[in-house]
Amino acid sequence: MLSKNRPMNILYVHPVNINYPGGSERLVVELLTRLRQRGHKVGVLHAKWIPHTYEVSDNSSELLRNDIKLYECNCVKFKRGFPIVNPSYIIKLSKNYDLLYISAYAPNELLIYTLRKLRMLNLPIIAVFHNMLEPHIDSLHKLYMAPYVVAYRNFDRLHVLNEFMYNLFVKRYRVDKSKVTLIPNGVDTTFFKLLSDTYSCEVFTVLYVSRLTREKGIDVFYKIVSTFNKRCNELKKHVIFKIAGFGPLVHYIKKLTNLYDNVLYLGRLSREQLLMEYNSAHALLMTSRIESMPLTLLEASACGLPVIASAIPGIIDVSKTVGYGVLVRHGDIEGYIKGITSLYSLWRNGEEEYHRIRIIIRQRTAVNYSWDVVLKKIEKMLIEVISNTTQKQR
Known part of the structure; x- marks a missing residue:
């Protein structure tokens, strides 16, 4: 079993440019920075593509300042869905890491699943769902869910952020509940806090x-x-x-x-x-x-x-x-x-x-x-997934 004191080597794959100023990108940066500060080695593979926006953030500089390796790759973008990350980058980089942690942005899950089935990826895989799946109200989601569920069942863990997504996988799609972990996002409660008497008494x-x-x-x-x-x-x-x-x-x-x-x-x-x-x-x-x-x-x-x-x-x-x-x-x-x-x-x-x-x-x-609470849960999940995979390979 992986020791809690042994550093993990984590490759995070994000199919959108990490400098896009969205909440998901900010949360990825906050999480990975904290994992690095805990002594784990972290790399981020992200796509060059960025949605149309008037501004970009400086997330990449923050990651580099915290000694996180950053890899930017080309991608293929179709009319619908997110860009598909260059598979050659994933295959090459994965050889230097213990774990693949991927933002579940369709259709990249199908790419990862295919690479694993072809034995081009030989490390544990966790998909985290920053985006919602809504097959109950979105006809397109309902139409393409079948192949995705096959892929999700093949992954080592699904990290979901809310109760609806947990029930969707466990109850509707019959994914083994041991493979689905509900851990919400964290927030920096040392910075964002209630200040005294700051709101107006008039308006x-x-x-x-x-x-x-x-x-x-x-x-x-x-x-x-x-x-x-x-x-x-x-x-x-x-x-x-x-x-x-x-x-x-x-x-x-x-x-x-x-x-x-x-x-x-x-x-x-x-x-x-x-x-x-x-x-x-x-x-x-x-x-x-x-x-x-x-x-x-x-x-x-x-x-x-x-x-x-x-x-x-x-x-x-x-x-x-x-x-x-x-x-x-x-x-x-x-x-x-x-x-x-x-x-x-x-x-x-x-x-x-x-x-x-x-x-x-x-x-x-x-x-x-608070990140103190959430990070412990995520770290425990990562260690469990790596340890379980190591035991199966023996």
């Missing part, structure tokens, strides 16, 4: 932090703000909406700022600026159509910020764990507005109770989602 602030895309529901956010300002004539004088983020659908935000005085666009913020915004706001609004385990929600919760959000997997998990959250059927504009007004009333009429809720959210987030 109620609703914060929206997201990429400005359809997937994140920016069109729904637009309808919420428009409807709220048209219907709530008195209340709108005491409520402001702040938007932090960027993306191809920024025109929705520009239109709102032109129409309403209580809408403020902050653009893309640094971590330090986000910390202050999470603390100065009174509610986080999330209108996503799909999430796995959103980093924004974890950061906001670490600062004690209550959420009004779509009732979808990932968000549901966090809300249940922290014990508070106004969950709304996605697209229910009236439901989101009711959530805003109810939180406003709680803050305006019972500030002590509102502050008590923020403290509870912060405490439960730290207990369940």
